[in-house]
Amino acid sequence: MNNDMLKDLKDRLQEFPFGVHVEEVGFVEEAGDGVARISGLSTARYNELVSFDNNNYGIVFSLKPDRVEVVIVGEPEAVKAGDAVKLTGRVLSIGVSDNVLGRILDPLGSPLDGLGEIKQTRQMPLDRAAPPLIERDFVKEPLYTGIKVIDSMLPIGRGQRELIIGDSGTGKTALAVDTIANQKKFDVICVYVAIGKKKAEVARVIEELRNSDALKYTVLIVADAGASLGLKYIAPYAGAAVAEYFMLKGRDVLVVYDDLTRHADAYRSLSLLLRRPPGREAFPGDIFYIHSSLLERAARRHDHYGGGSITALPIAETYAGRLTAYIPTNLISITDGQIFLDLNLFNSGIIPAVDIGRSVSRIGGKTQKPAMKQVAERLKLDYAQFLEVEIFTRLGAPVEEETRALITRGQRLREVLKQPRFSSLGLAEQVVVFFMLNQGYLDSIELQKVRPFVESQLLKVKQEIPEVIKEIETTGELTSKTKNRLTDFLTGETK
């Protein structure tokens, strides 16, 4: 026997578990629709991972006196009555490493893109307590969407939770994807979680991210419409776990949950299958807790504790614009504000279809740079006033000079806020655009020509006085010197 063999034998003996080892084994009494009832697991704990015969897994969903109920997260069809079940003593986790960037995974961490297993992973629990208060810091850094209507009037801060809500087809996903695409300028890691979306929709998002070169800093967690209820249920937690992996390394992360309406539906189905008492709209009573504990995991961590942040953009779908349905009201009360997309605005070509009056961002304003504050301060109020008086003029009422000016400006603001997809603007560019508007440079431009005019002026500013752009971008300030420079330039241009 040579030395190597001896060493190998020794190593193996070290690993050999001497002593008595007791393992509790349960049996599947009943299985179907992605859930199973199991007898014999008396020491099971809530949320514990159980393993079935065939390498399949489930999570303990409810504990009953004589049985436990389990949500199957692998292949539900593979679990049959009579199968043996073992407790694992672990909670569900997902293997994450820096190599997940650019990858498309299912909520258990298995690749869906055929690019091979993720290597050198650290197991991140799907269910994890939110960072404690003491570790948290105020939201103070902006998260730029590159979308004018948001960055100016509904600014989002890193660590904030902002709901994107609206009817189907109003541009919710587009808004989130454009925001992800904009992060390439900012070193923010992105996680996009697709829950219950059609395969084609998911494929479109992947394509868009790839085309905008955003896939390389993004992780996609996908439980599409065809996935089991269990996978749809755990998908957002998997996304949160991936985001936490990067946050704990001090990184800023943006996570999009598209969408939590589908998530709530999956949770409701599971609860009904397991005969939990239904509450409002047949959702189980703890659906509020389910979503609030998920969104609590978004936070900004104090530098003292290693920094990092998770910004969450949960998406919710409404039906006929009803914000008062159960899941929308819950989510509105949990988050730090909502961006409401309106179907009528969308249909009349006002896209992004943000209904400014019904949208709010409660903490992002503190992160806005002085330059943007200066030009955007009055926009929201002016716009609201404009909308009010616009109705009267539609009815043909005569208006005073002052009102006419308000309308002229408001209509131009509405034009300026329209923005095609994948055309994000930086801070300085946005500041220049709103400066032009506020200073009246657009008032005499015909409405249809406002957008091309703004575009060409912006281009000229960038080409001919690039130092102005640079100054605003780097300092975040709009000094009177810069303003004079801009005024001189723009006045020269419009003469």
Ligand SMILES: Nc1ncnc2c1ncn2[C@@H]1O[C@H](COP(=O)(O)OP(=O)(O)OP(=O)(O)O)[C@@H](O)[C@H]1O
């Ligand atoms: N800024 C934009 N400019 C032009 N088209 C847009 C813009 N935003 C969204 N759209 C288009 O509107 C359509 C609907 O957008 P999107 O799929 O994002 O809606 P949604 O609200 O996510 O819908 P669902 O609820 O069905 O998921 C898409 O075809 C998209 O390309």
Ligand SMILES: [Mg+2]
């Ligand atoms: Mg969508």
